[in-house]
Amino acid sequence: MKTIGYAAHSADAKLVPYHFERRELRPNDVAIDIQFCGVCHSDLHTVNGDWGPQPYPLVPGHEIVGVVSAAGPEVTAYKEGDRVAVGCMVDSCQECDQCHQHEEQYCRNGMTPTYGAPDRISGEITQGGYSRHIVVREELVLRIPDNLDLSRSAPILCAGITTFSPLRTWDVGEGTRVGVIGLGGLGHMAVKLATAMGAEVTVISRSTKKEAEAKASGARGILASTDRQAMQAAANAFDLIIDTVPVKHDLTSTRRYWMSMARW
Incomplete structure (x- = not known):
């Protein structure tokens, strides 16, 4: 052909x-x-x-x-x-x-x-x-x-399945608390899919600049990873975290506050 x-x-x-x-x-x-x-x-x-x-x-x-x-x-x-x-x-x-x-x-x-x-x-x-x-x-x-x-x-054929797979694997549903690190192409998809599954979704980003965008996609808001007090207050706040950042980045602060989570 x-x-x-x-x-x-x-x-x-x-x-x-x-x-x-x-x-x-x-x-x-x-x-x-x-x-x-x-x-x-x-x-x-x-x-x-x-x-x-x-x-x-x-x-x-x-x-x-x-x-x-x-x-x-x-x-x-x-x-x-x-x-x-x-x-x-x-x-x-x-x-x-x-x-x-x-x-x-x-x-x-x-x-x-x-x-x-x-x-x-x-x-x-x-x-x-x-x-x-x-x-x-x-x-x-x-x-x-x-x-x-x-x-x-x-986009469902790549970004969609990439984020849908962990959501399905970890049985995300009504009442599940999901954190999504990054609000790029995959992040947007993760927020929309998790919200559609009934989860309570929070975007984790370095700042709150994209908060309106996050809420428009279905998230309840943004947790700023540079805000130490906010991060401490969010300890044990999530059942599942999906990291969509495509480059190497420091997970130290995130891990410090959520080491006791059941599904890291």
């Missing part, structure tokens, strides 16, 4: 239009016309070579939403016209214990990332969602509910 995307041709190059071929449908594949793709900072790190050498030219993008254009003969879950999504994986062995537990990211034989990795069968380099089309194994395709706006769905 001929398609076009935006690719980086080297670590210091800008993304430019790139014509390439998607693989032909295998029996268990789904072909998708991409409608929207989120921009994650991981895409920038990857194409810039921050995480090591890459197989350029490289089309990034792993927050993909679109519509099924075709399905292989063995596909049972999707049909043409279905609204679907794809995250950071496009294949796994589907045979190991991890895959059987729906933990394909821990596939014993190695999962296949959405871009920048050899295809499990052909060996060709996978290319991501900054393009018009993509072909993905059925098991790694997700359904988008009809009442969800496609144009707003893409």
Whole structure:
């Protein structure tokens, strides 16, 4: 399948239009016309070579939403016209214990990332969602509910699942007290998801500058980590803390006051 995307041709190059071929449908594949793709900072790190050498030219993008254009003969879950999504994986062995537990990211034989990795069968380099089309194994395709706006769905495929996973793992629900460190892309998502689950949410930040923004997202307010008295008063105030800060930072003050929390 001929398609076009935006690719980086080297670590210091800008993304430019790139014509390439998607693989032909295998029996268990789904072909998708991409409608929207989120921009994650991981895409920038990857194409810039921050995480090591890459197989350029490289089309990034792993927050993909679109519509099924075709399905292989063995596909049972999707049909043409279905609204679907794809995250950071496009294949796994589907045979190991991890895959059987729906933990394909821990596939014993190695999962296949959405871009920048050899295809499990052909060996060709996978290319991501900054393009018009993509072909993905059925098991790694997700359904988008009809009442969800496609144009707003893409971040759920990365920032969404990144914050939803710990909230679900720790059984966050009505009455759970959740602290969210940082109010960036993941922080906003964590606040909204935890609030939707019924939790009482507080954002933990260096200052209260984003308090109005935090409250607009569903938090009850901000706890300033630089305010020693406020931090002391908040000892044992949370059942769960989600740290969304993407760079190394000092956790000493936070840990000092919450070492006795049940779920650190």
